[in-house]
Amino acid sequence: MKQTIISPAKANSMYWLGRYTERIYLQLHLLRKCFDKMIDGKPEDYNGYLSSIGNTFTYADLEQERYALVHDKYNPVSILSCIERANDNALIIRDEITSPTLGYIQMSMETLRRAAADGEQPTVDELQDLTDWMLAFWGSIEERVYDDRVKTLLKIGKLVEHIDMNIRFAYKFYRIEEAFASLVTCFQKEPRAFNADAMDALREAIDEKSYDPKDPVYVNKVQILLGNLVTL
Amino acid sequence: MQSLIENRDSVNRWLERYGVRFGVYKGGVFNEQLFPFDSIPRIIAREDWQMLEKGLVQRVKALNAFLWDIYHEKNIIKDGVVPEEFVYSSKGYMPECEGIDPEGRIYSHISGIDLVEGKDGSWFILEDNLRIPSGASYPMIAREITRKVSPVTFIDNHVADNRDYAVLLKEMMDSVNKGRGINVILTPGRYNSAFFEHSYLAEKTGAVLAFPGDMTVEDDIVWYTGLFKEKIRVGAIYRRVSDEYLDPMAFEASSLLGVPNLFQAYRKGNVAVINGFGNGVADDKGIYYFVPKMVRYYLHEEPILHNAPTYLPYFKEDYDYILANIGKLVIKDVSEAGGYGVVFGRDLSPEKLEELKTLIVEQPRRWIAQEVIDFKDLEILEGMEKVERKADLRAFVVSGADGVKVWKSGLTRFSRNPDSFVVNSSQGGGFKDTWVMED
Numbered sequence: 001m002k003q004t005i006i007s008p009a010k011a012n013s014m015y016w017l018g019r020y021t022e023r024i025y026l027q028l029h030l031l032r033k034c035f036d037k038m039i040d041g042k043p044e045d046y047n048g049y050l051s052s053i054g055n056t057f058t059y060a061d062l063e064q065e066r067y068a069l070v071h072d073k074y075n076p077v078s079i080l081s082c083i084e085r086a087n088d089n090a091l092i093i094r095d096e097i098t099s100p101t102l103g104y105i106q107m108s109m110e111t112l113r114r115a116a117a118d119g120e121q122p123t124v125d126e127l128q129d130l131t132d133w134m135l136a137f138w139g140s141i142e143e144r145v146y147d148d149r150v151k152t153l154l155k156i157g158k159l160v161e162h163i164d165m166n167i168r169f170a171y172k173f174y175r176i177e178e179a180f181a182s183l184v185t186c187f188q189k190e191p192r193a194f195n196a197d198a199m200d201a202l203r204e205a206i207d208e209k210s211y212d213p214k215d216p217v218y219v220n221k222v223q224i225l226l227g228n229l230v231t232l
Numbered sequence: 233m234q235s236l237i238e239n240r241d242s243v244n245r246w247l248e249r250y251g252v253r254f255g256v257y258k259g260g261v262f263n264e265q266l267f268p269f270d271s272i273p274r275i276i277a278r279e280d281w282q283m284l285e286k287g288l289v290q291r292v293k294a295l296n297a298f299l300w301d302i303y304h305e306k307n308i309i310k311d312g313v314v315p316e317e318f319v320y321s322s323k324g325y326m327p328e329c330e331g332i333d334p335e336g337r338i339y340s341h342i343s344g345i346d347l348v349e350g351k352d353g354s355w356f357i358l359e360d361n362l363r364i365p366s367g368a369s370y371p372m373i374a375r376e377i378t379r380k381v382s383p384v385t386f387i388d389n390h391v392a393d394n395r396d397y398a399v400l401l402k403e404m405m406d407s408v409n410k411g412r413g414i415n416v417i418l419t420p421g422r423y424n425s426a427f428f429e430h431s432y433l434a435e436k437t438g439a440v441l442a443f444p445g446d447m448t449v450e451d452d453i454v455w456y457t458g459l460f461k462e463k464i465r466v467g468a469i470y471r472r473v474s475d476e477y478l479d480p481m482a483f484e485a486s487s488l489l490g491v492p493n494l495f496q497a498y499r500k501g502n503v504a505v506i507n508g509f510g511n512g513v514a515d516d517k518g519i520y521y522f523v524p525k526m527v528r529y530y531l532h533e534e535p536i537l538h539n540a541p542t543y544l545p546y547f548k549e550d551y552d553y554i555l556a557n558i559g560k561l562v563i564k565d566v567s568e569a570g571g572y573g574v575v576f577g578r579d580l581s582p583e584k585l586e587e588l589k590t591l592i593v594e595q596p597r598r599w600i601a602q603e604v605i606d607f608k609d610l611e612i613l614e615g616m617e618k619v620e621r622k623a624d625l626r627a628f629v630v631s632g633a634d635g636v637k638v639w640k641s642g643l644t645r646f647s648r649n650p651d652s653f654v655v656n657s658s659q660g661g662g663f664k665d666t667w668v669m670e671d
Contacts, residue, residue: 005414005458007446091251092422095434095441099373103249110248192460232459 004147010096011153011193011232013089017097018157020086021105024079025134026165027053028127031069031079038062052168053077063121070127071116079130080112096150101140104133152189156230159183163206164226170213180206198228233272233389236382237613240271246377252370255425262423268662269374270612274625274644281392281668284347284355284627285638287536290527292343292629292636295360295514297530299339302513303329313529314522315546321597322519323567324363324512326475328482332499332509335408336633339508342401342470343629344368344643347537348607356540356605358624360523362515363507364472367643367663368628369429372397372436374665375641390670394641397628398436404632405439405468408504413467415439416447416456420473420489430472439470449493454503468504469494475509517566517600518544541603545596554592554601558585561601562653563592576604576653604653610664612646621646622653625666642666 006014034049050069057075059065072078083105090097090105108130115126138158145151162179180202187194202225204210205218212218236243244266253264276284301308302319309316319325344365346358375394379386405415417439419430434441440456447466448455454466469491471478477487482495497503513519521542524535543550543561554561558577565573577585592599609620623646628639644664645655655661 005440005456005462005464007443007457008459009443009446011459088422091427091431092443094251094431095439099250099432099435102251106251107249 004149006096006149006153008232010093013092014096014150014153015157015160015230015232017086017089017093018154018159019161020082020089020157021134021137022158022161023165024082024086024108025131026162027077027079027082028131028134030165030169032124032127034069035066038066067119067121070122071112073113073116080109080116083109083112083130093150096145096147097141098144101137101144104137104140108133149190152186153193153232156183156186156190156193159186160226160229164223167213167219167222173208173211176206176211177208193230193232195228195231198225201225202229233385236271236273236378236385239381240269240613242381243271243374243377244269246381247374250373250377251428252373253428255423255427257425267370268648269370270646270662270664271378272611272613272618273665273667274610274623275667275669278669278671280353280355281640283536285640287355288345288627288629288638289636290531290533290536291345291357291360291523292340292631294523294526294530295343295362296337296339296631298526299362299508299511299514300337301530303332303510308526308529311529313525314519317597318516318518318522318546319513322513322516324510324514324516326510326513328495329508329510333501334508335410335501335504336631338408338631338633339511340514341404341408341506341508341631343631345627345629347625347627348540348605348623349625351606351608353608355537356607357520357523357537358540359517360515360520361626362511364474365626365628366426366429366472367626367645368397368639369432370663371641371643371665373432374663378665389667392640392668392670394639394666394668397639397641398433400630400637400639401433401470402437402439403634404630405437405470405504405506407632407634408506409467410501410503411453411465411467413454413465413503414456415468415470416442416466418442418444418447418469418471418473418491420444420477424472426472433470442469444473444489444491447491447494449491449497452493452497452500452502454491454494454497466503468506470506475512478505478509517564518546518597521600540605543601545592545599545601550601551592551596554599555589558589558592558601560604562604563588563599563601566598566600578604610644610646612648612662612664619650621648621650622655623647623664624655640668 030049034046037046055077059068068075068078070079073080075081087105087109090102094102141154159179159182163176166175187199205222247269248266254267255262255264308314340362342365344361347355348358349355417430417434419427421443431441446456448457455463456466457463473489476484478490479495480487480490481492498505521544524539527533527535543554545551545554561577563575610623611618612621623644626643630637644666645661647655647661
């Protein structure tokens with residue numbers, strides 16, 4: 001039986017793997033919406049997506065932009081960049097998550113790298129494959145990882161990213177509330193992984209009355225609290 | 233077999249999916265690449281394997297006996313079988329290891345013995361790798377995949393199952409483990425060329441994959457440090473870090489890859505280090521010459537496996553022979569590894585041959601010379617065409633406190649360059665599965 005002891009560095013990789021995979025999953029969903037708006041919308045219809053994901057790169061035209069948001073490895077918010085960062089973390093913990101689970105990250109990365117090298121525009125099939133593999137990744141964690149602590153650390157990252165992205169894109173409060181409730185469960189399981197003060201402040205901020213994702217000050221405050229929440 | 237060949241793209245996709253790669257630094261830049269896999273296996277008949285197995289066990293037993301002797305009584309030197317200058321001038325000899333008693337007197341727990349098969353079917357040992365031999369994970373995972381991709385191939389051919397390597401490793405680690413601590417595999421890190429292997433073997437053996445900084449030594453006991461200062465005792469370390477970088481307090485002070493004071497814990501017998509410290513003295517290319525003599529000396533047996541015909545310029549007769557025949561010999565720098573420092577006399581210009589002769593005259597201990605073995609080429613696929621290329625075999629011998637076992641498989645590496653004898657992955661070689669037949 002494998003010993004369940006996790007080094008700080010591996011715990012950190014678990015947290016960030018959780019964050020990146022959730023980011024990829026949500027960003028793919030949002031990207032499809034953005035691409036749809038690019039068909040016949042005006043720049044103000046889709047620029048919100050670009051600023052909400054933190055894009056600072058500019059591209060010559062829409063075609064280049066569509067390509068780059070998925071395939072530009074130099075743009076840190078592209079899907080390819082996120083999957084490479086997810087892979088960096090996943091490789092470190094192969095022994096914890098198993099090779100078949102790692103395989104979903106590897107497949108996603110290699111598929112994107114090949115498409116990027118070919119200079120092709122992202123296709124709906126390619127994006128859907130990535131979405132499916134991200135879901136399969138989490139399914140594989142559930143199926144193949146028996147160490148509850150590993151699952152909890154991955155899930156903390158997933159939930160932090162989920163809340164962050166949902167607030168950036170001004171989702172309805174109940175979506176944030178659900179994710180936060182799960183995060184509180186993780187806190188109860190692994191309290192030492194959290195900054196208790198940041199957790200208390202977040203409890204106050206994630207409240208239906210104070211929830212105001214259109215207010216940049218509020219969004220900024222929650223993002224800072226999320227950034228300080230985990231001590232791994 | 234045809235099915236396996238036809239499905240090679242599928243095999244390669246699975247290898248890619250599992251991240252089966254090795255890293256290479258070129259011009260200071262790290263790149264990971266797939267280790268090219270060739271679907272046509274090397275096939276070893278059952279009778280041949282039985283002979284190889286016996287010979288490998290014999291050789292590794294002698295090498296472990298040599299290591300124990302060198303760091304204790306030194307009888308083989310006293311009896312004039314191995315000249316002392318070959319031991320004490322070896323870069324791999326570590327005086328710090330004098331008197332240390334590893335569990336079961338095992339120094340080389342995992343021995344990677346490189347062999348080639350001559351055209352007449354006879355086998356020759358090329359090298360003994362007793363420090364950190366790598367490569368077992370590649371055929372291990374390739375078999376896992378090829379059995380899935382082409383089950384009919386394995387129904388039609390009765391091939392010994394090689395998926396037990398992780399079990400052999402785990403049993404060996406458990407057998408030498410100290411204080412019922414955990415087993416760990418210590419990797420230098422994510423950017424080591426063999427990181428895939430480190431992480432894969434950790435997954436398969438259930439050992440903890442440890443990185444530099446994860447372990448500390450307190451009161452000569454090694455601890456693995458977990459989250460929030462949790463600690464658990466370490467009983468065995470399968471290290472993938474060289475001796476000189478393994479303990480900055482005892483060896484290279486600038487090393488960030490090791491565990492401070494690990495050597496002291498090892499010396500006290502509080503942790504097993506796999507492979508042991510100081511093994512380099514036995515896999516020195518100069519010492520290789522003496523291994524058949526070790527077999528006779530320690531085991532009182534005739535060696536079953538033979539070295540490639542080798543000459544040491546240290547001996548006058550050999551020195552004269554080498555200088556007279558340098559153009560047809562292969563010359564090896566004893567301090568190099570990984571296929572580096574190997575020169576074929578036939579490839580050198582007359583001027584370069586003269587330069588090499590001068591080096592041999594100046595530093596005879598630095599070189600060995602070998603006859604070029606006309607070894608059997610193996611078929612590989614280039615596109616869909618079968619071509620022949622040079623190949624070697626790295627056999628893995630696992631020695632624990634409970635005995636010596638040879639893994640029924642091995643890493644067959646081949647050169648992709650038709651004119652080259654160098655098969656190392658770092659120099660562009662590929663690999664094949666190695667089938668040991670059951671009938």
